[in-house]
Amino acid sequence: MNVIGIRMRPETLFYFNIIFVVNCFQLIIGSVEDYNNAFSEELLIRPLPSGHVYSHFEFTTLWTNKRIKESILNYKDFDFVHYDLFPRAFGEIVERYHVRELHLSLTQGLWRYHKWGYPVVEAPPGAQLWTWKDLVNALSGLFCASLNFIDSTNTVSPELSFRPLGITNPSYSQNSSLMRYTALPRENVCTENLTPWKKLLPCDTKSGLSTLLHPTPLYSAYYHSLSLHMRPICEDKDCRTPVLELVQSLSLVQKLFNEMDGRQDWTLRSLFSAPLISVCPLSKISKIYVDITENENLEIFKLDPLPPNVETQGEGTAKRSLAIYDNLMLVKDGPFNLQARYPNKHIYGIIPVPSLQVSRFITGHGLERGSIRSITVKLVNSCPNQLTVTYLEVLPWYLRLFFHTSHFLLPESSMYVSKLVTARDRERGWLYEVVVTLPPHSTTEMQLEFGRALLKWLEYPPDANHGFYIPSALTMKKLESKSFLGMKIIDKLKSKFLKKKSKEEESKEELSQKPSEDPKDKDKDEDRGGGEENKKGITLRKRVKEVHSIKDLAIYSLAV
């Protein structure tokens, strides 16, 4: 089975290496705080069969030192003192609110799975936040987003969905009470969120790939997602050197057709309204990748300049080829404007559907049947294997769900409710999490009936014409094969690159560090939560716990 979303990149956990030791002289061993940190900037451009162009920026900051190692391995709060590349404004929040892992995304627009395939990082429209240990309200100040609307009525702790993506031991990762997830579908994203997000980058917008981020092309895109992910990861197999990773990513889907011409041509200038003129001097890696999976001979479109390097990975449907440009080499000769030229007009055809598709919509209308409507979910499994997925629905309290009449239309699909939290008025929302087995080549339909509670006049959201927004539902599937999707290749390359440079430091590290703990204690847990659990019920969890592709949301409005 392959290709189901890749929020998590399991194999990357072990490949990172840290380079870059700034202060080498240690006066007293153990007292010196070393700045072991590295920064990389990458851009993946993937022309989509629908005529759109998908671009994904990824800025990664890795950081480790003695204190961080200790906090990660012993599950202590982070205690940062001397910041270098890692942004202090964010670090202070992590420290103060005892965060171990944090994922925040701000998204405008809807990812069209059936047309665009799977993105590198999934995000539902609006704001989404999931963190470990504590909910972080200070973030709303940092990102100028209305995250302060997050309260007990829309915060949940799902049982199986969202496991830690970083290193944890099984008992920690299975403890869902440490995890909070919330989504604000109403939240708009605009430049006021982009500016503070850019400020967290070590080079700001002064140089490097971040100079391409001009608000106008960004916010006129079909889909735009801004995100920030922090997690502890492992550098080596034994997990002797845990590293804190901060990934800031930005995804865009644009369509810049010249309608007259009908070609899918794009250049850096047409995508971002500027060519690349510099590289962030602090970055160890600064690269642009172009996905040329169906275009290995450069027949469908030509790249100018020709890619100096092409990397291919995976087999069958999971095969991916990337053209790799090293920006450092390219910007030396003046502004670098990567161009793709299509000799032929774009032809709209049938786009092969992804293996798993989910759509959700509201059925029923008006006030007949006591104004009972239903949320209908269609899960389409188009691959030849059986899939077991977790489906998570987080709904506001003012919907009254009727579970006794909820049902699956396909009888042979097995279903199991892993967690159900019933709503309490004005106190907490619904959490409905089910595990569904989808037979091969099938469509499974699920209906959840609901009515709507009466609200006090102050509880209605502003802008009555919008109606009510309901957060996206989520479908998660454990990836059984280590399949691709874009960034995995990047990570591989990255790790290779970093490894070469860091061999010397690595050996030093190992000498100076005594493995004080039994390595069994800190299960490095490739598939987070992993480990060999024998308890009942956990097998199921094990099967499902993995990766997720956030599916579909209905921006849904009820007449007020």
Added chain:
Amino acid sequence: MLAKEILFFINPDVDLNILTETIHAMTFNPSANLNPSKDLKITKEIIQNKGIKAMRQVPTEPAYDVTLTLMLPQPHFLKAEWDVSAAVKDYLDPLVDELKDIVELRIRSQILYMTSMRINPKWSSNYKHYSLPEKQLPLTINSIEAKLGSFVSTRPSLHFIVYIPSDLQTPLYIHRNDGTPLESNSFLIPRWGGIMIHNPPEKLIEKKGNSSLPLTFQIDSQWVMKTVIFHLHKLFPIPSLNEKDVKYTEQIYANSLTDWQINGLARARVLSYLNSIKITLQSLCDLVGEISNMVVSDEVAGWVWSAVDDWKLCLDASQEGRLEEATAFCKRAFVSSDAAFFHPSMLALLYFPDNQKYAIYVPLFLPVSIPVVLSFRTVFKLLNFKAKKD
């Protein structure tokens, strides 16, 4: 740590006049020895007289965030290496430790890349360096302040910036108004912190043409940290002797604070706490008195009561010279008075003072009432008309 008694060792040959002057300067520091309950006026006067020096002082609070920032505007050209943790350990930690009973300092450091100050230095041909005139100094921090801070902590923060000038401004020296360069090449920003301009070694700049970039150099930790400590002394301020007094005293512990300095600081801070708590509580009182229907929750009332109690204890302790206890009580009182004043429930509802209610309702009801009043005339007319008819 805070001693009640201080032992003086006096040289028998000393001139008595000088002795009294020096001891007076050390113990009867005017801002440190006032009876706060009576003398609010006097402190104000002193502040007026002392002028700039008093404005320099940071607001009195139990804890501060001290941030050391290394600014590298051109990391691709110049790279500075600085072992901050060692520098902090060697220079600042002893000071933090000495002051820990009086004030808590939380030290953090960060490096800011690609950010430069908006300054316009001029080439000074006399001195063969770039000069930064004194009058530009107040504007330096405006462009960088947004990047320095964090939003999380409510403690006041003190920033110390080590600025490495960019390629086209090296070497950079601050010039006085009369055009002479400032030896320290650093300046203090009142209530905020300090900025040090750290030029790379001249040799390094000379060979910039023929060596690979970035050029790397070591930050002079000793100079930076001494300046930071000097600025910290001025910001609190930690009492010190005038130059004329210094020559009569033996400087035995040159690197650490003497007991009388710590005592003086503690005394000044207790005084300042007593005043600010009083002002906070007073304005809270005024506010509640002014808005008669304001809801004061039990929690807020509790904070106020504990602040008042601690304030009293602090006052008693300070009058008896128990400085350590006084500091502890005052800190507690300060925290609870602030908690009461800034409690979210105090602002949960919108309150209008009575005079504002009139201001809102009169323009609404007056125009509405005019046609109503006028219609009475018509009614009377009608009644009159009917009466006549009858």
